[in-house]
Amino acid sequence: xxxxxxxxxxxxxxxxxxxxxxxxxxxxxxxxxxxxxxxxxxxxxxxxxxxxxxxxxxxxxxxxxxxxxxxxxxxxxxxxxxxxxxxxxxxxxxxxxxxxxxxxxxxxxxxxxxxxxxxxxxxxxxxxxxxxxxxxxxxxxxxxxxxxxxxxxxxxxxxxxxxxxxxxxxxxxxxxxxxxxxxxxxxxxxxxxxxxxxxxxxxxxxxxxxxxx
Amino acid sequence: xxxxxxxxxxxxxxxxxxxxxxxxxxxxxxxxxxxxxxxxxxxxxxxxxxxxxxxxxxxxxxxxxxxxxxxxxxxxxxxxxxxxxxxxxxxxxxxxxxxxxxxxxxxxxxxxxxxxxxxxxxxxxxxxxxxxxxxxxxxxxxxxxxxxxxxxxxxxxxxxxxxxxxxxxxxxxxxxxxxxxxxxxxxxxxxxxxxxxxxxxxxxxxxxxxxxxxxxxxxxxxxxxxxxxxxxxxxxxxxxxxxxxxxxxxxxxxxxxxxxxxxxxxxxxxxxxxxxxxxxxxxx
Numbered sequence: 001x002x003x004x005x006x007x008x009x010x011x012x013x014x015x016x017x018x019x020x021x022x023x024x025x026x027x028x029x030x031x032x033x034x035x036x037x038x039x040x041x042x043x044x045x046x047x048x049x050x051x052x053x054x055x056x057x058x059x060x061x062x063x064x065x066x067x068x069x070x071x072x073x074x075x076x077x078x079x080x081x082x083x084x085x086x087x088x089x090x091x092x093x094x095x096x097x098x099x100x101x102x103x104x105x106x107x108x109x110x111x112x113x114x115x116x117x118x119x120x121x122x123x124x125x126x127x128x129x130x131x132x133x134x135x136x137x138x139x140x141x142x143x144x145x146x147x148x149x150x151x152x153x154x155x156x157x158x159x160x161x162x163x164x165x166x167x168x169x170x171x172x173x174x175x176x177x178x179x180x181x182x183x184x185x186x187x188x189x190x191x192x193x194x195x196x197x198x199x200x201x202x203x204x205x206x207x208x209x210x211x212x213x
Numbered sequence: 214x215x216x217x218x219x220x221x222x223x224x225x226x227x228x229x230x231x232x233x234x235x236x237x238x239x240x241x242x243x244x245x246x247x248x249x250x251x252x253x254x255x256x257x258x259x260x261x262x263x264x265x266x267x268x269x270x271x272x273x274x275x276x277x278x279x280x281x282x283x284x285x286x287x288x289x290x291x292x293x294x295x296x297x298x299x300x301x302x303x304x305x306x307x308x309x310x311x312x313x314x315x316x317x318x319x320x321x322x323x324x325x326x327x328x329x330x331x332x333x334x335x336x337x338x339x340x341x342x343x344x345x346x347x348x349x350x351x352x353x354x355x356x357x358x359x360x361x362x363x364x365x366x367x368x369x370x371x372x373x374x375x376x377x378x379x380x381x382x383x384x385x386x387x388x389x390x391x392x393x394x395x396x397x398x399x400x401x402x403x404x405x406x407x408x409x410x411x412x413x414x415x416x417x418x419x420x421x422x423x424x425x426x427x428x429x430x431x432x433x434x435x436x437x438x439x440x441x442x443x444x445x446x447x448x449x450x451x452x453x454x455x456x457x458x459x460x461x462x463x464x465x466x467x468x469x470x471x472x473x474x475x476x477x478x479x480x481x482x483x484x485x486x487x488x489x490x491x492x493x494x495x496x497x
Contacts, residue, residue, distance in 0.1 A: 007472030
């Protein structure tokens with residue numbers, strides 16, 4: 001794992017894949033499936049945020065409590081435990097597949113709309129990382145036949161609960177926002193609720209299934 | 214209770230934000246110039262992270278329906294308390310019913326107001342900060358809003374005045390290269406640190422958009438989205454850097470050529486449109 005400095009209070013660790021990123025997050029925060037954790041000297045003091053990306057983890061620290069150079073020298077040697085919740089059943093999201101872009105996706109892929117739905121609902125997904133907006137998870141596992149580019153012109157408003165695809169990812173819009181992904185359908189499940197702890201239904205590493213309803 | 218008579222160009226409630234939630238896509242948010250908010254809080258005996266007001270280009274007027282102790286820091290503005298000029302960076306008593314008016318700063322961008330007891334608006338995800346990107350926390354202040362003040366802290370203000378240098382006319386921000394300086398030509402880092410950039414009007418709490426010499430990439434293609442830090446100089450395809458401030462998105466897909474030193478982030482938050490800024494390399 002190559003470790004890059006991201007200013008004087010953060011490290012960018014190249015993990016190569018999301019699964020390693022999620023295990024490194026568990027190691028740094030002692031948020032592990034095994035309570036004994038396998039973490040050197042317990043929790044590392046001064047770690048503020050551990051943010052998985054597509055192939056990286058950003059670790060921000062309070063430099064008064066954790067020297068980034070010290071952490072950079074040790075991070076590759078941390079034992080990588082399984083994250084808490086790794087063995088949990090997938091989150092199942094019922095979807096009404098009536099999205100505005102379903103016909104267009106069928107055309108782009110040479111499939112029928114029914115086949116698009118079938119392939120989208122057949123796959124097992126994992127949240128690689130979150131970003132774009134609170135609770136917006138980038139789900140890996142999309143059927144390669146459904147890899148389509150974003151819309152050339154993003155919509156100014158996409159309703160909350162929209163189930164969408166773009167490139168190698170699927171996602172559910174947690175709140176109404178602008179967006180350029182192709183809309184396949186919608187779910188009634190709340191992806192984001194500020195009164196829930198945690199507020200996001202999806203975490204890095206959460207497994208997801210879509211079920212036609 | 215404090216009544217907003219007029220908010221000025223942009224007034225938001227800010228504390229030290231929402232650390233620890235970036236993996237869920239929640240920006241850190243909080244005061245753009247944290248040092249100034251912390252100082253204002255210390256001056257009135259609050260914990261450093263109590264919620265105060267962040268005024269952008271001053272201009273606000275507030276009616277205090279209860280007596281209060283306040284302190285004003287950050288971009289220096291004329292402050293009138295009941296029509297009489299009050300000193301900045303010092304605790305100031307506001308009698309019940311008094312109107313407090315803020316002028317426009319001639320240097321810097323963001324002025325902070327702390328009130329003894331802190332602003333007691335309802336917290337969202339552990340913070341009272343307004344996040345303008347994610348629309349978390351209270352909306353920006355509007356005329357007629359009422360802001361509750363929290364319980365008086367046990368600590369007693371024990372500083373009469375805190376001498377603070379005003380924001381620089383020609384600020385120089387120290388940067389550390391990376392994490393993606395290898396996406397750029399060696400000349401790009403030299404250009405970034407040799408020539409001044411101008412702060413454009415398309416700047417806000419999310420980021421400062423800069424105009425100046427474009428930074429040349431040597432790698433094409435898209436960067437896999439990765440976590441972003443406050444102070445990052447992210448470079449979109451047009452080559453003009455964007456300096457991320459408190460409400461920046463948690464992840465981004467453009468390479469970051471360099472990151473502003475944490476100690477210089479308060480100065481970055483005080484950059485105002487039209488102003489020139491320079492960057493200087495600091496050691497790793």
